[in-house]
Amino acid sequence: MREFFSKYRVLFLTSVLLVGALLMYSANLRKREHTSLFEKTVLTVTAPFHKSIDLAWESVTSVVEHYLWLVETAKENERLRHENLLLRGELDNLREVKLANHRLRRLLDFKDEQALRALPAQVIAEDASSWARTVVIDKGTTAGVVEGQPVVNAEGVVGRVIKVGPEEARVLLITDAASAMAALVQRTRTRGVCRGRGNSLTLDFALRQEDIEVGDRVVTSGMGGVFPKGLFIGEVVRVVRGDYGLFQSVEVAPAADFSRLEEVLVLSEVE
Amino acid sequence: MRRFTGYFLTGFVFLLLQTAVLPRILPAYLRPDLFIILIIYLSLAEKYLRGGFIAWLAGCLKDVFAGSTLGLHGLVFLLCFLFIKGTERRLNTESSLLLVILVFFGTLLERGLMAATLLIFADAGPSWQLPLRQLPMQIVITPLVALVLLITVRWLRRYSLGRLVIPGLRYLDNRYGS
Structure with a gap:
């Protein structure tokens, strides 16, 4: 038995590793x-x-964006031109601040509309594979984030x-193939399940009739217990009705x- | 232990590159899969058990930031490793350019195994098709990055007067090495 094991040791242990990986x-x-x-542990590290x-x-x-090109241009131009460029740089900076302000204002307005606690977070990384759709945000358990909480931004x-x-959490985007949520068409109240398709979504199980x-707006239906009712998901861009089928x-x-995902809100129920 | 630490650090650097650096400069379809280079290298330089375990661990490390199920890349990387390791003896491992060619076939294999695993085990629906959608671009980009890495390693070895020892690579350079 011992001889048999030592003869096929590598094969046996490799098979154990393979079965273990499959079971896991x-x-x-x-x-x-x-x-x-x-x-x-990996998320903490x-x-x-x-x-x-x-x-x-x-x-x-x-x-x-704001300084380096100004320094390079200053070497080629006179003092006044340099000063002018510096002012333009400042203007660019102010524009950037204005845009950030606008984005944050929209987020705050959005936050006021929700009867939920909203925790602002920053997107700091993306999925390690090129086909799955997840992002990493800079808030974790210490900020009160738990698995299953919905994540929104000003757009939906x-x-x-x-x-x-x-200190960080991973968010499964609605466009990921593993994502599915109960949804309804706002105009007709037609129910369905919104599934991710990589870059777009499909509304499954919408009856043919x-x-x-x-152009119809699709919102969350509140069923399923993850997303609150009425959150904007997206707009219908294509409808195909076959001659048969349910x-x-x-x-x-x-x-x-x-x-262009930068700032998001993690929603949780007010205790 | 030194080798294991080297692989772990390489995996960690690849993970940071793929999650925090490459997404800022490249769209998803143009991002190379650096981990597959590590798996191919492992299959050329390591033995079955040790290499298989490291390949599985590297896959699990990637899984923490890829997709939603821990173990998917672990399983696929382990299968890739075993498959390439099984054919390694039939190949001319004396040229380091083999690494680049194997990265091409490894990318094909990894995406195929990924699609098959998703089709057999994961959700219903066409989610298994997603890894195959970017395959044409991936089989070009990832070997190109492997070639750049190989040239960089050779350059580093030349300018460090051979003091920089990359584990395993010396076995690949017996005949045509730098």
């Missing part, structure tokens, strides 16, 4: 909104690095929290611009 994956399929100790990279990137882009629904570390048109095919363009 299949066990985790049912616990998507649960943060394991391994995930918590990476949080300061993500925040530092975010800070460094902001500083570098700020320098490049962004996603929900799936993993939480002490229901009246849905391009349901129609509805494509929805998400309201939130995921390519």
Whole structure:
């Protein structure tokens, strides 16, 4: 027996590793909104690095955009021209502040509309793969974030929290293929399930006889217990009704611009 | 232990690059999968058990920031490692350029295994198609990045007068090495 084991040791242990990996994956399929100790540890370790990279990137882009080109131009021009460019740089800076102010004001207005506690957070990283759609925010359990909380921005629904570390959390965007939420068409109250398709959404299980048109607004229905009712998801961009079948095919363009996601709000019920 | 630390640090740097740096400069479809380079390198330089375990661990590390299920990349990377390790003896491992060619086939294999795993185990619907959508771009971008990394490592070794030892790479450079 011992000889047999030593002869096939590598094959046996590799098979154990493979079966173990398969079992672990299949066990985790049912616990998507649960943060394991391994995930918590990695999230804790990476949080300061993500925040530092975010800070460094902001500083570098700020320098490049507002000062560096001014310094280079100053070498080529006279003092007055240099001064003029400095003033333009200041103006750019003020424009940036104005835009940030506008964005934050919209967020605050949005926050006032919700009867929920809203925690502002900054997006600091994105998904490590090119096909899944998740982001990392700079708030975690220490700020009161827990798994399952909905995340929105001024434009509409962004996603929900799936993993939480002490200082950062991961948000599953509504466009991810693993995301599904109960939704309804605002005009006709037609119910369905909004599923992610990478860059767009589909409204599944909308009955074929229901009246849905391009341009209709789709909002959360409040069913399912994650998203509160009435949050704007997106607009219908395509409707296909086949000659037969129970349901129609509805494509929805998400309201939130995921390519420019910066500030978000994590919603939680007021205690 | 030194090798293991080296792999862990490489994985950690790749993770930070893929989550915090590359998304700021490249759209999703143009982002290379740096982890697959590490897996291919592991399959050329490490033995079955040790390499398989490190490949699985690297996948789990990626899973913390990729998708929503812990273990998906772990399983796929382990399968990739075992498959490439199984064919390694039939290949001419004396050229480090093999790494670049294997990254091309490794990317194909990884995406195929990812799609198959999602199709068999994960949600209903066409979610399994997503990893395949960016495949044409990925099989170009990731080998290109592997080539750049290889040139950088060779350059670093030349200018550090051979003091910089990259574990495993010396085995790949017996005949055509720098």
